[in-house]
Amino acid sequence: MSTSPLPGDSSNDPTDDQTGRFVVQPNGRVRPLSPHLQVWRFHITMLGSILNRFAAGALSVGALFVAAWLAALAFGADAYAAYAGIMGSPVGLLVWFGVTCAAAYHFTAGLRHLVWDLGEGLTPRAAETWTWVSLAAALVIVLAFWGALFASGKVVL
Numbered sequence: 001m002s003t004s005p006l007p008g009d010s011s012n013d014p015t016d017d018q019t020g021r022f023v024v025q026p027n028g029r030v031r032p033l034s035p036h037l038q039v040w041r042f043h044i045t046m047l048g049s050i051l052n053r054f055a056a057g058a059l060s061v062g063a064l065f066v067a068a069w070l071a072a073l074a075f076g077a078d079a080y081a082a083y084a085g086i087m088g089s090p091v092g093l094l095v096w097f098g099v100t101c102a103a104a105y106h107f108t109a110g111l112r113h114l115v116w117d118l119g120e121g122l123t124p125r126a127a128e129t130w131t132w133v134s135l136a137a138a139l140v141i142v143l144a145f146w147g148a149l150f151a152s153g154k155v156v157l
Contacts, residue, residue: 055106108137
């Protein structure tokens with residue numbers, strides 16, 4: 001049931017509003033133009049969605065580093081050694097760590113979306129739980145992967 005005042009109600013006419021927050025619909029009802037951030041309560045699924053989009057963008061940038069690695073490999077031993085030296089530095093390792101974080105979260109968020117596509121976990125509580133699980137699983141994957149790299153001695157600072 002609508003609680004918006006009818007046009008012409010002089011006591012509380014939002015059409016007189018100078019902020020542009022209301023619009024008169026074709027049926028004559030006055031409605032808010034759009035929801036504002038002050039109306040929406042932050043929830044973890046919002047963060048999950050934002051992080052998934054950010055991870056996709058980061059993976060696109062990370063693909064450039066993989067392409068540069070392949071190019072260095074194609075240009076010979078000197079080019080490969082130079083690239084490996086740069087990407088094996090602390091700054092380079094930070095880049096690879098970021099790519100790993102993006103890949104792990106994008107993977108776990110993809111699994112979460114697969115569950116949702118099957119019609120499961122769509123209630124607000126279940127969606128929040130699946131989002132927390134995807135965040136935690138991504139963290140575990142990243143820490144296990146980098147822990148194994150450092151423990152094997154293949155990566156050192």
